[in-house]
Amino acid sequence: MFVGFDYGTSNCAMSFIDNDTAQLIPLYGDEAFVPSTLYALERAFIAELIAAQLSDDNDKRTFAQSRSALLGQARAEKIEHDIENVRDGIFFGSDAIAHYIGAPGEGYFIKSPKSFLGASGLRQQSVDFFEDIVAAMMLNVKNRAEQYLQKNITQVVIGRPVNFQGINAQESNRQAQAILAAAGKRIGFTDIEFLFEPLAAGFDFETRLTENKTVLVVDVGGGTTDCSMVLMGPQHIQKLDRTRDFLGHTGERIGGNDFDIQLAQKILMPHFGMLSALKTGLPMPIMPFVNAMAINDIGAQTEFYDLKTTLLLERLTRETHELELLERFITMREGKHNFAVVREAELGKIALSSQPQHSFPLAFVEKNLAPECNAENYADVSAQLLQKIAALISEATAQAGTQPHIVYITGGSAKSPLIRKVIRALFGDEIAIVDGDHFGSVAAGLGVWAKRVFG
Numbered sequence: 145m146f147v148g149f150d151y152g153t154s155n156c157a158m159s160f161i162d163n164d165t166a167q168l169i170p171l172y173g174d175e176a177f178v179p180s181t182l183y184a185l186e187r188a189f190i191a192e193l194i195a196a197q198l199s200d201d202n203d204k205r206t207f208a209q210s211r212s213a214l215l216g217q218a219r220a221e222k223i224e225h226d227i228e229n230v231r232d233g234i235f236f237g238s239d240a241i242a243h244y245i246g247a248p249g250e251g252y253f254i255k256s257p258k259s260f261l262g263a264s265g266l267r268q269q270s271v272d273f274f275e276d277i278v279a280a281m282m283l284n285v286k287n288r289a290e291q292y293l294q295k296n297i298t299q300v301v302i303g304r305p306v307n308f309q310g311i312n313a314q315e316s317n318r319q320a321q322a323i324l325a326a327a328g329k330r331i332g333f334t335d336i337e338f339l340f341e342p343l344a345a346g347f348d349f350e351t352r353l354t355e356n357k358t359v360l361v362v363d364v365g366g367g368t369t370d371c372s373m374v375l376m377g378p379q380h381i382q383k384l385d386r387t388r389d390f391l392g393h394t395g396e397r398i399g400g401n402d403f404d405i406q407l408a409q410k411i412l413m414p415h416f417g418m419l420s421a422l423k424t425g426l427p428m429p430i431m432p433f434v435n436a437m438a439i440n441d442i443g444a445q446t447e448f449y450d451l452k453t454t455l456l457l458e459r460l461t462r463e464t465h466e467l468e469l470l471e472r473f474i475t476m477r478e479g480k481h482n483f484a485v486v487r488e489a490e491l492g493k494i495a496l497s498s499q500p501q502h503s504f505p506l507a508f509v510e511k512n513l514a515p516e517c518n519a520e521n522y523a524d525v526s527a528q529l530l531q532k533i534a535a536l537i538s539e540a541t542a543q544a545g546t547q548p549h550i551v552y553i554t555g556g557s558a559k560s561p562l563i564r565k566v567i568r569a570l571f572g573d574e575i576a577i578v579d580g581d582h583f584g585s586v587a588a589g590l591g592v593w594a595k596r597v598f599g
Contacts, residue, residue: 422465
């Protein structure tokens with residue numbers, strides 16, 4: 145059976161075709177979306193989970209050789225945790241978040257691994273790690289989908305952004321797609337195709353068009369923003385080769401995660417001493433606070449928990465005029481609560497899309513701590529990111545050499561009224577703006593394309 149798989153930065157979803165219509169598959173009860181998070185009691189459990197479901201003898205042997213140390217550790221660690229099956233020590237989605245927040249200093253937690261797949265300079269050990277993480281998360285979705293459909297899934301179209309994160313875009317894209325393909329093969333997908341996510345979102349929309357249109361698809365996801373100018377409609381929908389319909393395309397690693405991090409850095413970190421004055425008259429060093437919130441940056445997280453940062457903070461406690469704020473920051477660091485702080489920033493971002501004021505409940509760091517932010521302040525701290533999105537839209541339009549008839553916006557972060565305001569500023573009120581299913585458009589479109597290539 146074939147499916148479309150949106151392995152997203154923020155959420156994962158899968159679709160299948162039912163009566164010529166793409167339908168999202170319920171994965172957790174009636175919920176079709178699972179947050180892109182994983183928590184394992186031990187890193188080695190993830191490797192054993194993948195090893196246990198490999199069916200090809202050659203694959204088993206190769207995998208066992210490359211993960212021999214981890215697989216040996218898993219046997220000992222199962223005894224330590226008193227579990228027989230590593231599945232009992234691995235959690236996904238909301239369960240993963242709950243386990244991490246409950247014990248942030250323990251276990252292995254990763255959020256939005258897709259953000260890291262194109263990172264430059266990854267060593268083979270890191271590539272292996274991400275292959276295992278992605279495979280485990282994909283396996284969770286695939287197993288749940290197969291349980292719902294009561295069929296084996298072997299063919300898949302996986303969505304991908306135009307550009308993954310990385311200094312060298314071409315090499316980053318190759319590396320990231322190779323990781324996704326390797327992970328997919330390991331969990332039983334025999335045929336794998338890839339499709340740009342904004343095109344997938346547009347294909348779902350195209351099924352509802354009754355006349356030909358030039359459509360600008362603006363997909364603001366959790367990790368990337370992609371813009372595509374595409375010819376769509378009855379004359380185009382049945383084509384397998386859409387090259388000539390593809391008029392312009394831009395993409396960059398700017399997404400919902402960046403808005404969360406920016407909000408956390410600019411609005412929340414001042415409550416942890418980021419702008420405090422020092423007795424020396426010098427400004428407070430900003431990098432520890434920036435690194436703390438940059439949860440999608442491996443290097444930043446390594447530096448944040450490095451001994452050098454510990455020594456720097458010890459010195460700053462003697463130099464700051466606002467010791468209580470810096471001690472609050474140190475408490476957050478020692479408790480490894482930085483992921484949870486960014487999570488609250490994300491929830492605040494969502495709230496500020498529909499309400500004028502929001503309080504961020506950070507009592508897990510300090511009792512009664514609840515900084516406030518209003519919608520105007522959020523817009524101010526997001527201005528730079530919004531300018532970058534505007535530039536991507538303008539470049540895609542310039543490449544196409546034409547104005548769109550319709551702007552189709554999708555992606556979870558596109559729900560923000562700030563995105564609509566950017567589009568209105570660029571195109572005025574004459575061009576229609578259509579909202580897609582902000583979370584489901586890509587998955588549905590991937591299902592539509594899967595039918596064309598596998599059906």
